[in-house]
Amino acid sequence: MPYLIYIASTLAAISLYMMMPRRGFQPGKFGALLGAATLGGLWLLLAEYLPEPTDRGVGHAVMVYYYIFSAVAIISAARVVTHDRPVYAALWFVMVVLSSAGLILILGAEFIGFASVIIYGGAILVTYLFVIMLASQSGDSDERPDHDRIPREPVAAVIIGFVLLSAILTAAFPTAEENLLHPNQFSAAPADADVIAGVLTSRPVQNMSRENGALAQALAGEFEQLSNAERIGLDLFQGHPLGIELAGIILLVCLVGAVVIAKTRIDSFDPKVGADQ
């Protein structure tokens, strides 16, 4: 299986390099075809090893959704990297966010999926589009600046990326038949019901009043009925209170820093003066 990964990484690297914008002859279509063929071939070869659908695991019907969402995500990501107009690249990134939210929904994490669509696809992408509109010189296709159309060191970047990818995939995919025969040998972490029940009953803050203790016991008993968002809320606020405080400090510092940066005075606002300064 490692050789399969190496061959697929090499073909994918060549196809991504062909899709990069450049001057003169543009083999982007052939690169896209080669990349799609590589992805499809890799998945077809891996599909033989997939386990039989059971009521415990993820069945084949779910894997069909995985293939659809994953293909859309990877193709859109390749377009984000290779498109020579920033606005269209940002719109392709919306497709990446939506399809990866679909993948997250397959995995049963509804809250994270919806939150990433709202935060990434809504807030962050609108901010990026605002800045692209603010900082773009002209909308003409012939007037686009060179730095959008010609990538910097594409060969070196693609080689670095796909050597790293083949290393990651060699570790991620089981290399021997033994790993396929013992699928869940790494799942030694305790289930979340045990973790949260233990946290709820053992924290001294919870045991300070009898009402809280009773609430904890009730929640631990009804854990199976909780929704995904309620479970994440419990895990977040019971297990990571210091992390929440640190995240708040990060956001506050970021807010202050952004205000300071935005208020910085630029003297050479004239474009003719600023060009050679």
Added chain:
Amino acid sequence: MVVSELHSLVLSHFLFTGAVLFILGLVGFLCRRNMIMMFLCTEMMFQGVVITLVGFSRFHGNLTGQTFVIFVLTVAAAEAALALSLVVLLFRRKRTLDPEAWSELRG
């Protein structure tokens, strides 16, 4: 919601998608010559990491990965705000988005 365990090869498929998104973001960060697009590619690397975290969360049957994604979203939002304000500052100074215009910072 019935928490069912993933087969490790199914987990590997999700890790594959996450790794490919991360690597495409890395390649984009290295070879795009537009500062806004470079930071958009870092957001794509965050997406790959999010898929990996949620896949491991489902595989182990606990919620630590999904909780960590919330912190990843926090850092991504903070990074987007600061990076974009810096990009606007640099653009106002030289009227270009090309990072090569700042290559004298290389020393």
